[in-house]
Amino acid sequence: MNTPIHNLQIEQAVLAALMTVSNSYSQVENLLTEEDFHATRHKLIFQAIVDLDSKNSPYDAVLVNQWLEMRNYSEAAGGEQYIMQILGDAPSSFYNLVSYAEKLKDLTTCRQVEAEAMKVINHARNLTVSRGELVQNAQTAFADLNTESGSESLFHIHDAASNTFLEMHRKIEAALAGNSMIKGIQTGIYDLDKKLGDVEPGCLMVVAARPAMGKTTMLQLIANNVAVVQKKPALIMSGEMPKEQIAMRLCCAIAPADIGVVRNSPHLLPKEEFTAYTNAVAMLQKVPMQINDTSRPSIANIRESIRKVKHQYGSVGVVLVDYLQIMKTTKQFAREDLKIAYFTGELKAMAKEFDCAIVLLSQLNRELEKRPNKRPMMSDLRESGAIEQDADQIIFLYRDEVYNKESQ
Structure with a gap:
């Protein structure tokens, strides 16, 4: 089986920039997802950055490594040594971050196109399929790809329920501690x-x-x-x-x-x-x-x-x-x-x-x-x-x- 299209150096450059420059994730949060990284260790490091950012926490190399260790992901992510290697080897320019992120997104699209093309090829080899059905399936596959947002849209109902339950607990804990966790806004009327x-x-x-x-x-x-x-x-x-x-x-x-x-x-x-x-x-x-x-x-x-x-x-x-x-x-x-x-x-x-x-x-x-x-x-x-x-x-x-x- 062919290795999926990817570029580990660009993945490392994105992670290096994110861990080096404070508040840099805001530049790519609406562009990148975990699936834009090919290497599992890079997915885990990116996951740590996203989670830390969601808690309004910094996400430098030390805090990312701590996050991974607390969840027993450190070994799978290459450990502290690999994180330091990324920072040492990869360019970490904030000014190139969005450009690198867009390149990663392009590679994701290439992988998706390749996967859909293989499905169409395999379908074409099925000699029992009519010409009209074959063309229709090919058009549908690439039309769906064209409108895809790039982010996961399917969630099991239990995951959604668990998220609301955790949010409820956080609000209860905040209220008991005398803090407000109102996420929404109020009109003042x-x-x-x-x-x-x-x-x-x-x-x-x-x-x-x-x-x-x-x-x-x-x-x-x-x-x-x-x-x-x-x-x-x-x-x-x-x-x-x-x-x-x-x-x-x-x-x-x-x-x-x-x-x-x-x-x-x-x-x-x-x-x-x-x-x-x-x-x-x-x-x-x-x-x-x-x-x-x-x-x-x-x-x-x-x-x-x-x-x-x-x-x-x-x-x-x-x-x-x-x-x-x-x-x-x-x-x-x-x-x-x-x-x-x-x-x-x-x-x-x-x-x-x-x-x-x-x-x-x-x-x-x-x-x-x-x-x-x-x-x-x-x-x-x-x-x-x-x-x-x-x-x-x-x-x-x-x-x-x-x-x-x-x-x-």
Whole structure:
């Protein structure tokens, strides 16, 4: 049997770079899996790096070796001597890490193509198979390969149940120790959080309303609660409001201070509010929050911003996108609903890929203005089918006083 296509030197170079440069795994975590390594010892070393990173631990050679020894994998991985050999022999340049990782991914694809080709060849030698079936099977094999994500997608139900059980135990232990292990985010609005619970990583939440209902205000409330209160990294993709206005609103909310006075007549601001606003500006220096106010952001803009935030802070708590209908793409779609489906599908995939919650603001169809009862319904979502399909949670905002001036 032929040896599968591989390159041990590139595998060693990737591992050397990961163990040498701190936080380097974030550069390849969405690219590489254990299966991209051919050598068993390299699979084990990579497995150690991934596990240590998931626990927010460094993953230098010493800690990787300790991880392997604790699980009795050290001998299978070549021991401490082999790890030191990797560091001594292989180039460990951080700048070449992604390039090396992509080469490994290419080799994985070559192995997969080779394996599928052998299946097709063996099938072709079966003289009882019809020509149509033979061609169909070959096309299916390579079509499936083309759409493959490269990561394992099949899990036994017991493995998934065990993971949730372990997570439950970790939360119990953290609670008994007086620590919080809340993985999800909270909006900071008590009644809403009571109804929703935590918005878990991987969740796409859509907040929809007509203009002047408070979508942007809610976005800022969530950003403030996640980054300031929960101290989790937050990214605001503001395609409509400049970053300075976002910052001013956040400072006014934290202070608190009258935003109208701050914006238009700061000289009239009471001394105590001015001091509180100054303190809010200083406090934000330590808050893990980034703003991208690129006009009409694309999926690529959002993905790159999330990647940078994750690289800077090690994780992402929430991404807030304002708003769906002004996003842009160079792709051509026959209908508007297909374009919306593309955006929501990509955002949902990113929430899972980066293990964060994404809050997406959306406009409602103006047709609701023609109804006597203007409270939003699901059908008021523009191109609602795609949004309903991809969103884990949909929240409608409604202020009765906008339509009924005497409303309290």
